[in-house]
Amino acid sequence: MAGKLKAGVLGATGSVGQRFILLLQGNPLFDLVALGASSRSAGKAYAKVTSWKQGSHIPTSVADIVVTECVPEAFKGCDVVFSGLDASVAGEIEEQFVNAGLNIISNAKNFRQHSHVPLCVPTANPEHLDALEFRDKSRGIHVCISNCSTAGLVVALKALTEKFGPISHVVLTTLQAISGAGFSPGVGGMDILDNIVPYIGGEEDKLEIEPRKILGSFSTSSKEFQLIPEQDMKISATTTRVPVIDGHTASVSIKFANTKPSLAEVQQCLTDYSSQCETLHCPSAPEKPLVYLEQPDRPQPRLDRDIGNGFTVSVGRLREDSVLDYKFVCLSHNTVLGAAGSGILIAELLHAKKLI
Amino acid sequence: MAGKLKAGVLGATGSVGQRFILLLQGNPLFDLVALGASSRSAGKAYAKVTSWKQGSHIPTSVADIVVTECVPEAFKGCDVVFSGLDASVAGEIEEQFVNAGLNIISNAKNFRQHSHVPLCVPTANPEHLDALEFRDKSRGIHVCISNCSTAGLVVALKALTEKFGPISHVVLTTLQAISGAGFSPGVGGMDILDNIVPYIGGEEDKLEIEPRKILGSFSTSSKEFQLIPEQDMKISATTTRVPVIDGHTASVSIKFANTKPSLAEVQQCLTDYSSQCETLHCPSAPEKPLVYLEQPDRPQPRLDRDIGNGFTVSVGRLREDSVLDYKFVCLSHNTVLGAAGSGILIAELLHAKKLI
Amino acid sequence: MAGKLKAGVLGATGSVGQRFILLLQGNPLFDLVALGASSRSAGKAYAKVTSWKQGSHIPTSVADIVVTECVPEAFKGCDVVFSGLDASVAGEIEEQFVNAGLNIISNAKNFRQHSHVPLCVPTANPEHLDALEFRDKSRGIHVCISNCSTAGLVVALKALTEKFGPISHVVLTTLQAISGAGFSPGVGGMDILDNIVPYIGGEEDKLEIEPRKILGSFSTSSKEFQLIPEQDMKISATTTRVPVIDGHTASVSIKFANTKPSLAEVQQCLTDYSSQCETLHCPSAPEKPLVYLEQPDRPQPRLDRDIGNGFTVSVGRLREDSVLDYKFVCLSHNTVLGAAGSGILIAELLHAKKLI
Amino acid sequence: MAGKLKAGVLGATGSVGQRFILLLQGNPLFDLVALGASSRSAGKAYAKVTSWKQGSHIPTSVADIVVTECVPEAFKGCDVVFSGLDASVAGEIEEQFVNAGLNIISNAKNFRQHSHVPLCVPTANPEHLDALEFRDKSRGIHVCISNCSTAGLVVALKALTEKFGPISHVVLTTLQAISGAGFSPGVGGMDILDNIVPYIGGEEDKLEIEPRKILGSFSTSSKEFQLIPEQDMKISATTTRVPVIDGHTASVSIKFANTKPSLAEVQQCLTDYSSQCETLHCPSAPEKPLVYLEQPDRPQPRLDRDIGNGFTVSVGRLREDSVLDYKFVCLSHNTVLGAAGSGILIAELLHAKKLI
Known part of the structure; x- marks a missing residue:
């Protein structure tokens, strides 16, 4: 030791x-x-x-x-x-x-x-x-x-903004696991069996604000530093609780501010993304911070939440969005990465x- | 008899x-x-x-x-x-x-x-x-x-378009019950326990097309008639399967084409809506085709799917949408109204x- | 009124x-x-x-x-x-x-x-x-x-003892619905999703004692009365909580004290049973207090708990028991009859x- | 390699x-x-x-x-x-x-x-x-x-018979995970959500017969050998399917043939048991083939199925049985040990x- x-x-x-x-x-x-x-x-x-x-x-x-x-x-x-x-x-x-x-x-x-x-x-x-x-x-x-619901989303958004510039609009709905609510008392069994609860107190506000700071920048002077949130990204979130133990899923629609890359370029970008966690050889870093799953019905929480020991975000179902630019489904392990x-x-x- | x-x-x-x-x-x-x-x-x-x-x-x-x-x-x-x-x-x-x-x-x-x-x-x-x-x-x-996933949505949209004119954009994510898939074989237990499946084959296409016809019009001549779909409404749908027996929930964001009524007006409109089913005294007609639930965490499938014996659509969580105009949660009984x-x-x- | x-x-x-x-x-x-x-x-x-x-x-x-x-x-x-x-x-x-x-x-x-x-x-x-x-x-x-767990059991036992005399031994395991625990806090979602809990505080004691009083007799004098529990019936109960909203299921093995009727006689007895609730025309009385379901995989809580509006106990899977005399599965609605x-x-x- | x-x-x-x-x-x-x-x-x-x-x-x-x-x-x-x-x-x-x-x-x-x-x-x-x-x-x-349902039971029974001699009677009810039924089609979602199914085709027969062979002996001659099932152990089994992904739980009552050890002796025996898997240093052998959990509400499938990487059987809730000698709850991982x-x-x- x-x-x-x-x-x-x-x-x-x-x-x-x-x-x-x-x-x-x-x-x-x-x-x-x-x-x-x-x-x-x-x-x-x-x-x-x-x-x-x-x-x-x-x-x-x-x-x-x-x-x-x-x-x-x-x-x-x-x-x-x-x-x-x-x-x-x-x-x-x-x-x-x-x-x-x-x-x-x-x-x-x-x-x-x-x-x-x-x-x-x-x-x-x-x-x-x-x-x-x-x-x-x-x-x-x-x-x-x-x-916890911010974590998965921003890894995907970071991959995209790093490559294609700012995202101006995000509309998303989450399907969140009950472990996110802890266990005393957490979510009641009568509330979640054969049911979903389309509301998590305070969660939508966090999800609409936190990504701006995470995807923002910072300024420094000799004596101090200051985090500067991204101003021009509008996020509209609906958060729901579903009968899943671990793993937050999000259905995400996005619009880029300045460009519209091709679908193939977006998918490639999600596949290629890497972070300092791997390059700096952090012991807990997953092999890949982000994976793109090509099967039409993935990611699924029970099958995919443990990829990279819960540190890897999985994305799937990338397709054109008739209102914004693209939409996809994103999954992250809420008690590990989240x-x-x-x-x-x-x-x-x-x-x-x-x-x- | x-x-x-x-x-x-x-x-x-x-x-x-x-x-x-x-x-x-x-x-x-x-x-x-x-x-x-x-x-x-x-x-x-x-x-x-x-x-x-x-x-x-x-x-x-x-x-x-x-x-x-x-x-x-x-x-x-x-x-x-x-x-x-x-x-x-x-x-x-x-x-x-x-x-x-x-x-x-x-x-x-x-x-x-x-x-x-x-x-x-x-x-x-x-x-x-x-x-x-x-x-x-x-x-x-x-x-x-x-x-089944179209039914609940269009009742809410009809109430709104009847009062405020066309809706130009809809972004929605559904959380659909497994009874919608029937039972031979339907959704497998291993697929849906402690899990959600973010894909239902063919469902998103239906949900993006059917509302246009239902909210459209028809022309007639002496010999025939023709249904004419609404052309200018863009719908982006993501459909998911959740561990719920009955009741499809949808998280819906909308943008009106020509106007933006106040939030209070929208809520009132959803509350006041009535249809020919009641005025023509159809025996199975619910008291109200649409109810607005004011509790912050409703509608929920297990608690609200049986309102009006499954013929009433329930809506809740109406609020401003930072990307489109408004968003709300909508629930309908998929094997009754759906x-x-x-x-x-x-x-x-x-x-x-x-x-x- | x-x-x-x-x-x-x-x-x-x-x-x-x-x-x-x-x-x-x-x-x-x-x-x-x-x-x-x-x-x-x-x-x-x-x-x-x-x-x-x-x-x-x-x-x-x-x-x-x-x-x-x-x-x-x-x-x-x-x-x-x-x-x-x-x-x-x-x-x-x-x-x-x-x-x-x-x-x-x-x-x-x-x-x-x-x-x-x-x-x-x-x-x-x-x-x-x-x-x-x-x-x-x-x-x-x-x-x-x-x-609640006693109610279903004793209806079946009463039918049998009324016809065939005392039952000397009962070994049973229950699979109980979470509504039995109420909802504040009740059973936690994290405790019951993808899980069963093989323990309900105090429940086994109730289940081993209450049937004796219910199947017992009473004495009266001019001024008072006294309930007299059945003394010679030994009950061994294990009670578990399962992810079911309503409906307590029990796997029950019994041994008669004095006789061993044929399996057909036992099944007929369970089918024929009636109670004063019907003969006295109580408004809430079910058509039958007890039904025998012949399908091999019944009763099941979701499909059978509402028989007789929740007042009917359903029994199935009657068969010889190699240790006691007979065994069967018994279901009752825990918030109605229970x-x-x-x-x-x-x-x-x-x-x-x-x-x- | x-x-x-x-x-x-x-x-x-x-x-x-x-x-x-x-x-x-x-x-x-x-x-x-x-x-x-x-x-x-x-x-x-x-x-x-x-x-x-x-x-x-x-x-x-x-x-x-x-x-x-x-x-x-x-x-x-x-x-x-x-x-x-x-x-x-x-x-x-x-x-x-x-x-x-x-x-x-x-x-x-x-x-x-x-x-x-x-x-x-x-x-x-x-x-x-x-x-x-x-x-x-x-x-x-x-x-x-x-x-799969036999595996957990016989490890516990082996520990007991090895120490206290033959067990003459076993009455048990299982609560089995759906993974035991595979996944094409396996157990249907509509059959198992908010439900239990008190029947698994052929399972009770296996559970009443297999333990006799496993706890039996064998004879050998120069040219051949023969397995000889234990004849005097009567087993009565009821098998049910519950909404659990992995982990078969059993509620078990037993009677010894020749002796009745004290409750403390039985618990100690379950704690002390070891097998050739450990002594022969098999790579997959768990540290202990059997653990006794002292918390009153254990074992539970979601929390305990992975002990010993799924190779350890967990037992809890040992107590006197008013009909047989003792009863306990037993859990094993059905796709690993089972x-x-x-x-x-x-x-x-x-x-x-x-x-x-």
């Missing part, structure tokens, strides 16, 4: 926290050493206080870690702290940690729109992390993971970029 | 045929007297040859009806014949029936785009049936039921209009 | 309360006039305070009823009060109501094992209600509805027996 | 065949070199002719293998051939292969009751394979994999025992 970086997890007993723990197992860069939760759980072994609901059991190396409260002192010595905190408490706690010089990668929504905090989908806008060179170095690094997995890949990018 | 019209069903052992039988039970206008199926079933009691898969059991008055082949002679005396035939055989058989002077209301797709055959969603374009006054009276009446139920309501309209 | 009895519902906003309200709609004997809930809801119109989750909408005649607290004064004049209260409060409240002379039919478990309170499945042991003639008439009538529906049918029996 | 044994798969395009292919990936002992399917597929690359429906994609090393017909000549040189053939053709084809000296491990039911063919669940009765020393060496080895995985582990045992 010598030489590994030390990692902590805040909100360790929640669904996102559990996924951070699971995905950190066997990670060659990070060694999980600290777990924070509410005062109710503090002082007890992790296995005793968590209601573990993952398909794999609690890693044995983690079961006996004594949970602490979410205070900076308990995480001293951590090179990076992953936050799976609920938004109701994440604001204050994360601020304390960063002020104490700790590096925070957060799944909470609180700071996503803050102009001094990068909002990063690691396979979409890894270069935004370069802005951190220009941060106030008296404080820790603070990076936000995007909303949450904890992105956090870990961001940490790996920070390490590769020598920022931690 | 004296005075009731005599009805027959073609394709009586299939899933649509079974629904025709179920919905005709207790109908005050029609008495079911003839059942047609393949030669394999002909000559045997209906209960012996059907693999009945409905939540209610086979009506006792129907169980002992001896099934015949689908030939006009066996349906002589029927005032109306409902066709649940598969498209692979519907073309030839329905043609024979109409040529023999029998009135056919068909759920098959074969004649839906024929300019001399009305394509009717009874609560959307009942007035198209008036064209039948001008038909060649040596032949029977022939009317097509729309595709199939057999529409057929029966069309027959009731034909009777009210003294066409049968 | 003149001449109808007045009914109230306690716990009116919960899932059982909602079902009482739904099933009382259109009932020819009872007129729903009073709704009780927690103090949080009291004083407001029912439609404003309930989170209605039924497939049919709130009856319009009920939507505007002002909810009261669950105190006897608010239910004065009610001929019968149905209790859908949670067990945590049912004990005290129901005691107050009965002491105040109000007649309570309760779905709560609190008094089910009380020797002076009949535990009644109306199509299984309606004759137990006759004991109420001998009650202390200074107090109201108090009857308990059985646990809960609110039984309550209403009990009230109808009480009226037919001139007890209310 | 030098030194690896050569393996083939019959029925390679079916659901069991696909699982053999998936599970052989990365196996350190076997190198997959031959794929057999129907003449329709023969001569074409595997990826072209299979409708692949697994969560992981087709291994690239397999995609281009040219499929052959299922004839012995095409499998010459294979050290072991795994058969995922349908029972309708397995009888004749497997006989030809064994006659040609090829070693067959079959998932088909055809030879399971044959007294000269071991029926082996590798973590339950690996010692039965020792009988093969005494086989007619002019022919290949022929071993059958058990039925099918293809067992086949591979049997092959590994054969190699460890120097039989191949």
Whole structure:
């Protein structure tokens, strides 16, 4: 273990926290050493206080870690702290940690729109992390993971805008998995069996705003940096919940601002896309951040969500759109790329970029 | 039973045929007297040859009806014949029936785009049936039921275009129930459990074309009539299959051609809409063909599909669309309004209009 | 409405309360006039305070009823009060109501094992209600509805014991619907999608004890009566939760105490069974309390739960058991016969027996 | 690859065949070199002719293998051939292969009751394979994999009988995953959504007979061997299909023939059990063939089916049974231990025992 970086997890007993723990197992860069939760759980072994609901059991190396409260002192010595905190408490706690010089990668929504905090989908806008060179170095690094439904979309959009220039309009409808809602209480069985729920509170707003920041740029000066959202992309989102355990699917229509490439060019672009995650050899990076599936009925969540261990976005059904330019179906794993997995890949990018 | 019209069903052992039988039970206008199926079933009691898969059991008055082949002679005396035939055989058989002077209301797709055959969603374009006054009276009446995913959409669109003039653009994504695929084999359990399938063969084409005819007009001369599709409405559809038994949901964005009414006006319009089905007192007509649900998370298939016994379309979540004008969620019962139920309501309209 | 009895519902906003309200709609004997809930809801119109989750909408005649607290004064004049209260409060409240002379039919478990309170499945042991003639008439009538998983089982067992004498051993495993757990929070979507949960807290105990009382007898004296459980029937139950909305299925093996009838005799007995509900012409009584389905793969919850509007128990797959005598599969609708529906049918029996 | 044994798969395009292919990936002992399917597929690359429906994609090393017909000549040189053939053709084809000296491990039911063919669940009765020393060496080895619902049960029963002597009675009800039915057509979506099906054709017979052979013994002479089923164990099984993708759950009641150990002893026995698979260091052997889960609501298919990569049986809810001696809930992965995985582990045992 010598030489590994030390990692902590805040909100360790929640669904996102559990996924951070699971995905950190066997990670060659990070060694999980600290777990924070509410005062109710503090002082007890992790296995005793968590209601573990993952398909794999609690890693044995983690079961006996004594949970602490979410205070900076308990995480001293951590090179990076992953936050799976609920938004109701994440604001204050994360601020304390960063002020104490700790590096925070957060799944909470609180700071996503803050102009001094990068909002990063690691396979979409890894270069935004370069802005951190220009941060106030008296404080820790603070990076936000995007909303789960944003993550898959922006990887596809990034591939397209990088090649063909800005996209002016996006109309999309998502079919989102229930794991995105956590499990206490999460989505009720009576609400989702033989049913869909065409509404997820706050989700459409996130999906209409976050891609602009992720696909935007940043400015730097000697003392600071500032993220600058893309202004001219209009997104109209409808988000629904469907009876699927993992994997958010989106039906996406797009219009390019300046050009209309051919369908073959668009498909080739989606196939060819690569990101810094692979070129910088991040351990968790998938072979490809984006795959195009040619079968007419793909991607499907149960069959395709685990491509690239959940880090690869899959796209299919690309075709002409009679109202906008093109439409396609896009799938991403909401608890890997859409949450904890992105956090870990961001940490790996920070390490590769020598920022931690 | 004296005075009731005599009805027959073609394709009586299939899933649509079974629904025709179920919905005709207790109908005050029609008495079911003839059942047609393949030669394999002909000559045997209906209960012996059907693999009945409905939540209610086979009506006792129907169980002992001896099934015949689908030939006009066996349906002589029927005032109306409902066709649940598969498209692979519907073309030839329905043609024979109409040529023999029998009135056919068909759920098959074969004649839906024929300019001399009305394509009717009874609560959307009942007035198209008036064209039948001008038909060649040596032949029977022939009317097509729309595709199941079309039915709900066009009721909402009709309400809006009737009030605010043409709609120029529609972008929609459907989340369709598996009963729409029938049950032999239908959608496989392994395909739909913990999954969605973002593709339904041929469905998007139907959904992009059928509404134009239904929202179009017709011309007449002394000897004939012709249906004239709406030309200037562009529809972009993505159709998906979700793990829901009954009820097709659609996420719909629209743009008006000439005007942009206020959101309140649009909602009022959806609430106020009425159709000839109610004003002509069709027995199966719902109290309202369209309801607007104000709860933020509705309509939902399991909770709302049975409003108006499955004949009412429910709409909710009306809001501004940042790319088009407005967006909303729309739900209809695919095996009632979207199939057999529409057929029966069309027959009731034909009777009210003294066409049968 | 003149001449109808007045009914109230306690716990009116919960899932059982909602079902009482739904099933009382259109009932020819009872007129729903009073709704009780927690103090949080009291004083407001029912439609404003309930989170209605039924497939049919709130009856319009009920939507505007002002909810009261669950105190006897608010239910004065009610001929019968149905209790859908949670067990945590049912004990005290129901005691107050009965002491105040109000007649309570309760779905709560609190008094089910009380020797002076009949535990009644109306199509299984309606004759137990006759004991109420001998009650202390200074107090109201108090009857308990059985646990939902008990209801279906005992109808089948009653048919068999009535004909063939006592059953000495029962081994059963249930596959129970999630509606049995209510909906706040009820069974979580993450717990039940692509999953079964082989445990329902407290359920196996109920299932091993309640049938003994229901299949038992009662003694009377001039002043009182006493329910006497069957002593010699051993029941071993395993209860599981499955991804089904409504309908509890049970796989049941039985051994008779004194005899082994032929398989044909057992099947005939299950087919022939009738109860006082029909002979006394209770309005909600199903045509048959028990049906035997001969298809090899029935009963199935989605296809058979609604037989007799949910009041009929369906049995199938009767065959020899190599360990006990016979085995079969048994299905009942858990929110109708297994809960609110039984309550209403009990009230109808009480009226037919001139007890209310 | 030098030194690896050569393996083939019959029925390679079916659901069991696909699982053999998936599970052989990365196996350190076997190198997959031959794929057999129907003449329709023969001569074409595997990826072209299979409708692949697994969560992981087709291994690239397999995609281009040219499929052959299922004839012995095409499998010459294979050290072991795994058969995922349908029972309708397995009888004749497997006989030809064994006659040609090829070693067959079959998932088909055809030879399971044959007294000269071991029926082996590798973590339950690996010692039965020792009988093969005494086989007619002019022919290949022929071993059958058990039925999927048998596999989990017999591992638990073996642990108990090994320690406490014979079990005389077993009453069980299974809740089986739909993957057990394959996928063409498999279980229909309309049959299994919001439903359970309390019948699986032929399954109960298998479950009542196969455990007797697996828990039985064998006799040998110089020239041959004979499997001898356990005679005195009576099993009564009810098998049901539930909406679960993978993982068969069973509710099991047992009675010992000669003794009644304490509950603590039974639980300890289930915890302590080990098999030759681990002691002989088979590469696919799980750490433990059997685990006892102490949480009150486990095992659950979605959470526990992947323990030991699907090779570990999990047991929970051990408690006294008021009719027999004890009852418990047992879970096994039906497509791993219950099918293809067992086949591979049997092959590994054969190699460890120097039989191949």
